[in-house]
Amino acid sequence: MTEVRCSRCPLRQSPSFLENTAEDIDVVQSLKERELRLRAGEMLIFEGQTDARLFTLRQGWAFRFKTLSDGRRQILGFLLPGDFIGVQQKMADMAAHGVATLTDALFCVFRRDSLWELHRRSPRLGFDVTWLTAHEESMVDDTLLSVGRRNAEERIAALLIVLFKRAAALQEDGGASGVPFPLTQQHVADSLGLSLVHTNKTLRKLELLGLHHIDEGRLHMHNGKALARLADLFGDGLPPRRPLV
Amino acid sequence: MTEVRCSRCPLRQSPSFLENTAEDIDVVQSLKERELRLRAGEMLIFEGQTDARLFTLRQGWAFRFKTLSDGRRQILGFLLPGDFIGVQQKMADMAAHGVATLTDALFCVFRRDSLWELHRRSPRLGFDVTWLTAHEESMVDDTLLSVGRRNAEERIAALLIVLFKRAAALQEDGGASGVPFPLTQQHVADSLGLSLVHTNKTLRKLELLGLHHIDEGRLHMHNGKALARLADLFGDGLPPRRPLV
DNA sequence: CGACGTGTTGATCTCTCTCAATTAGAGTGG
DNA sequence: CCACTCTAATTGAGAGAGATCAACACGTCG
Numbered sequence: 001m002t003e004v005r006c007s008r009c010p011l012r013q014s015p016s017f018l019e020n021t022a023e024d025i026d027v028v029q030s031l032k033e034r035e036l037r038l039r040a041g042e043m044l045i046f047e048g049q050t051d052a053r054l055f056t057l058r059q060g061w062a063f064r065f066k067t068l069s070d071g072r073r074q075i076l077g078f079l080l081p082g083d084f085i086g087v088q089q090k091m092a093d094m095a096a097h098g099v100a101t102l103t104d105a106l107f108c109v110f111r112r113d114s115l116w117e118l119h120r121r122s123p124r125l126g127f128d129v130t131w132l133t134a135h136e137e138s139m140v141d142d143t144l145l146s147v148g149r150r151n152a153e154e155r156i157a158a159l160l161i162v163l164f165k166r167a168a169a170l171q172e173d174g175g176a177s178g179v180p181f182p183l184t185q186q187h188v189a190d191s192l193g194l195s196l197v198h199t200n201k202t203l204r205k206l207e208l209l210g211l212h213h214i215d216e217g218r219l220h221m222h223n224g225k226a227l228a229r230l231a232d233l234f235g236d237g238l239p240p241r242r243p244l245v
Numbered sequence: 246m247t248e249v250r251c252s253r254c255p256l257r258q259s260p261s262f263l264e265n266t267a268e269d270i271d272v273v274q275s276l277k278e279r280e281l282r283l284r285a286g287e288m289l290i291f292e293g294q295t296d297a298r299l300f301t302l303r304q305g306w307a308f309r310f311k312t313l314s315d316g317r318r319q320i321l322g323f324l325l326p327g328d329f330i331g332v333q334q335k336m337a338d339m340a341a342h343g344v345a346t347l348t349d350a351l352f353c354v355f356r357r358d359s360l361w362e363l364h365r366r367s368p369r370l371g372f373d374v375t376w377l378t379a380h381e382e383s384m385v386d387d388t389l390l391s392v393g394r395r396n397a398e399e400r401i402a403a404l405l406i407v408l409f410k411r412a413a414a415l416q417e418d419g420g421a422s423g424v425p426f427p428l429t430q431q432h433v434a435d436s437l438g439l440s441l442v443h444t445n446k447t448l449r450k451l452e453l454l455g456l457h458h459i460d461e462g463r464l465h466m467h468n469g470k471a472l473a474r475l476a477d478l479f480g481d482g483l484p485p486r487r488p489l490v
Numbered sequence: 491c492g493a494c495g496t497g498t499t500g501a502t503c504t505c506t507c508t509c510a511a512t513t514a515g516a517g518t519g520g
Numbered sequence: 521c522c523a524c525t526c527t528a529a530t531t532g533a534g535a536g537a538g539a540t541c542a543a544c545a546c547g548t549c550g
Contacts, residue, residue, distance in 0.1 A: 064386075066387075068477045069477050074389060074390040076390075088379045088383045088386075096383045097383075115372070119364070123364040126371045127361055127365075129375055130371065130374050133382065134332045134378050135333075136382060137385060138333045141342060144321055144388060145311045147392045147393045149317040149319045184496065185497070190393075191393075192393070193394060194538075194539090195539050196496095196497095197540075200496095201499080204497095232314050232315070396506095397506070430529070439506075440506065440508075441528095442508075442509095443505085443506050446506095448529095449530075449531090
């Protein structure tokens, strides 16, 4: 299984990614150490780990999480192809949160000093990293709004819509055929601060209302409008992203 | 009221800030547009505002928030002197969240293109901005863990400790005389996803247990250890963690 | 075939919310 | 100096959304 050169990165062909210059791509290529494949349910970064590096998720889904010492888990966010992983960890020397896969996944692994090198060698890429980090934060902000101030139905509606849009942006048909949905109900519960049982009942309720449908690991939107109204979400459009790859 | 040159910035004298080179300080100085003073309870950035710029909080406290259309408010985080404001907004053109003051406050206002200029003219400063942004995100992550998985007592304990430490780091005596605490109970409630009434009762309970004391806008720690234990927070560093089951 | 993971559903239980009312400043105006 | 108004803190009581407990169904897998 030979590795892909950054200049041929399949991600770049996706319409939701912006162009990079050839020089920038060379910079990234030179910082890339190797590729890494994990199976579904494996850990990429352990909480508290001290030697984590930087990654880019090329294929598959993953999630970031934190746990309390008695085992309660909070999922901080989901990672989809093109997402950057590990900026937070590189700042302190200990990983503030764990990262695990939801599906089989492929990562690009970058040198430990790449964050600085990136800034030093390409202000443009450095700027992009700041952008990606800020964007990541704003996604956490959105989740915090949900968990802090929305009830169970609203939280689930908001999550379904956001994940649907992110996933749909990565496929040709824009979600017409549904999108992959590799989360178990436990993941949904842990990302929304709900119990597994209540998550199940609420998910069921929305499905019975005909708003969506989850089957065989795929999410189908039946009434996005209604879900958006329920969640008090408006506007579409995820901002166009620049890949770090 | 004459403005302060960045090279004389009082903030830099605080022990919790790192040194910058003279050149870097010049870069920052050249991007600074002016200073801005607001009274307590005023709005710095409105949600959805399209022309917000970048700020640095020089004096006073502020907070970031989002609201649902029916008025429910979630405070995303608190801003203390030295904090950077507006990286998220600069990325989209619309402010994803509002910013308001808790006390009278003084801001440095930067040019709208400063984020890019900063990266372009000083990779070192660009790197710092990335760091700041990542750090900000990790604070939101912490809040999300609280709101999603901690009960009321634990959330309040966690908030008190974190705010105490941040504020204490800014003063000479390290908090021995207590630290400023300009939040009303409504702010505490809105930042933790609790109701005002329950916040009051819980705060009262912890105070009666002798863990802390809030009086005349100041927070005094009486038993930080116990609070930290309650919140499942550890020491100063990052928590020693067991890997996911 | 039994063990396990995931989804489902019913029956309680409880933590937190909502409603209501009171107290204590701080500020305002007559 | 005293009513009047506002904001913030406080406390009690009842209500409810969501948690916890318990079973069961179904598919996969060693």
